[in-house]
Amino acid sequence: MIKNKNRTLITEGSISKALLYFFFPILFGSFFQQLYNTADAIIVGRYLGKGALAAVGGSTAVIINLLINFFIGLSSGASVIIAQRYGSGNTERTDKAVHTSLALALVFGIAISVFGFVFSRQMLSLIDTPAEILEISNTYLKIYFAGSMTLILYNMGCGIFRALGDSRHPLYFLITGSIANILLDFLFIGYFDMGVTGAAMATVLSQAVSMALTLIYLLRLDYGFKISFIKTRFDMRELRDIIRIGVPVGLQSALYNITNLLIQSGVNALGTDAVAAWAAYSKIDAFFWMVDNAFGISITTFVGQNYGAGNRERIKKGMWVCTLLALVVTLSIQVVYITFGRSILFLFTSDENVIEIGKTIINIVVPFFVVFLPIEILSGVIKGCGKVMTSTILTLSGICFLRFLWMFTGARIWPGIESIMLAYPITWSVTALLFIVYYFRGHWLKEGVSGK
Numbered sequence: 001m002i003k004n005k006n007r008t009l010i011t012e013g014s015i016s017k018a019l020l021y022f023f024f025p026i027l028f029g030s031f032f033q034q035l036y037n038t039a040d041a042i043i044v045g046r047y048l049g050k051g052a053l054a055a056v057g058g059s060t061a062v063i064i065n066l067l068i069n070f071f072i073g074l075s076s077g078a079s080v081i082i083a084q085r086y087g088s089g090n091t092e093r094t095d096k097a098v099h100t101s102l103a104l105a106l107v108f109g110i111a112i113s114v115f116g117f118v119f120s121r122q123m124l125s126l127i128d129t130p131a132e133i134l135e136i137s138n139t140y141l142k143i144y145f146a147g148s149m150t151l152i153l154y155n156m157g158c159g160i161f162r163a164l165g166d167s168r169h170p171l172y173f174l175i176t177g178s179i180a181n182i183l184l185d186f187l188f189i190g191y192f193d194m195g196v197t198g199a200a201m202a203t204v205l206s207q208a209v210s211m212a213l214t215l216i217y218l219l220r221l222d223y224g225f226k227i228s229f230i231k232t233r234f235d236m237r238e239l240r241d242i243i244r245i246g247v248p249v250g251l252q253s254a255l256y257n258i259t260n261l262l263i264q265s266g267v268n269a270l271g272t273d274a275v276a277a278w279a280a281y282s283k284i285d286a287f288f289w290m291v292d293n294a295f296g297i298s299i300t301t302f303v304g305q306n307y308g309a310g311n312r313e314r315i316k317k318g319m320w321v322c323t324l325l326a327l328v329v330t331l332s333i334q335v336v337y338i339t340f341g342r343s344i345l346f347l348f349t350s351d352e353n354v355i356e357i358g359k360t361i362i363n364i365v366v367p368f369f370v371v372f373l374p375i376e377i378l379s380g381v382i383k384g385c386g387k388v389m390t391s392t393i394l395t396l397s398g399i400c401f402l403r404f405l406w407m408f409t410g411a412r413i414w415p416g417i418e419s420i421m422l423a424y425p426i427t428w429s430v431t432a433l434l435f436i437v438y439y440f441r442g443h444w445l446k447e448g449v450s451g452k
Contacts, residue, residue: 025167026294032178045348054275055137062264066257073253077246082163087308095225096235105156109149116145127265136196147204150211157214177210248392259403266420277357280348295326296376303384368425378435382444398431
């Protein structure tokens, strides 16, 4: 059994160092994850054409995000609870929370795999996937969901590592999986000519590599208790708290992605070129979201441990430090995307019309990235304190409801890619304002989930 030297409490010392201790491994991990997602898109787009690119990165990606991200939202509830237990020094409840989280991953992994595999075609048809890419989209989706248990267990394992203070090992395992994915892409698509089937198999097998490494190392560590599959079962007290935090986050993520399905359906109606442009942009866009998400996870973990330890003022200072760091990075990304957007899109396709549509999307959406920062960071603070339902209500009111409203009014009155894309800056701006008002009223810092 290995004594884990990487775990740490972040309840004292430099706040910026504590945040960056988590941020950089999470960022690099997200970077490598996005690297192999982008490699998929580049290899598929260049080897198999824009139809295959639209199939792999369009409707299938939105459906995958809808189902998988619901569980990732649920697992974030587990991470908050584990961080709070660990920050309070309660080893027994930390042990039970960890094993309850693993049991939850096994149950949901089976459910999502079965549901996604059985209903893949129906979901693709529901969002009006163009007929010319329906079959290959369905093939990709079925293979992906057949192996989705690997991704679910990997994500839960990473959440456990981070909640216990170790953000580096998930990075190492993800890098290994990313390299495996790129190599398998070239092997299955370039050498064996397996088409979209090869892209799906490369993704699933690389995820399996990351999952295996994560679980093997997790089971070997000593956190003051031994993690073991033999002890993997539901503790009803821990399950209740995990569900109380995780389900609202999961529902928020699901409804968020349902609005993205609505947007994807609107893009689908514009034809294959628009779908391919949206798919290519989504891969570029994901690099910003990986940064944004890294800050969100960092501040949530930081707040969770400090909330468990009772460090209220440190939480407030942490929010300002995280906001400043995120602002500098986001502004830099915006400059790069706006300046070099056309050249980046050319990596995915040489089709001029697809590139023009993609550049239009960049010009509308990217300038508003900075507006989303208060949503991610303040939501992370609120969730870390256990006030998850409030975060969910604010997000549903600002983003989900308004996005539905816009897609059924503005996007229909002024049809086209421009009006569809306006759904993002409009809803981000309103939701950011809601979070700012709520945060400065201070209700989020009242007593919540106890880690003791």
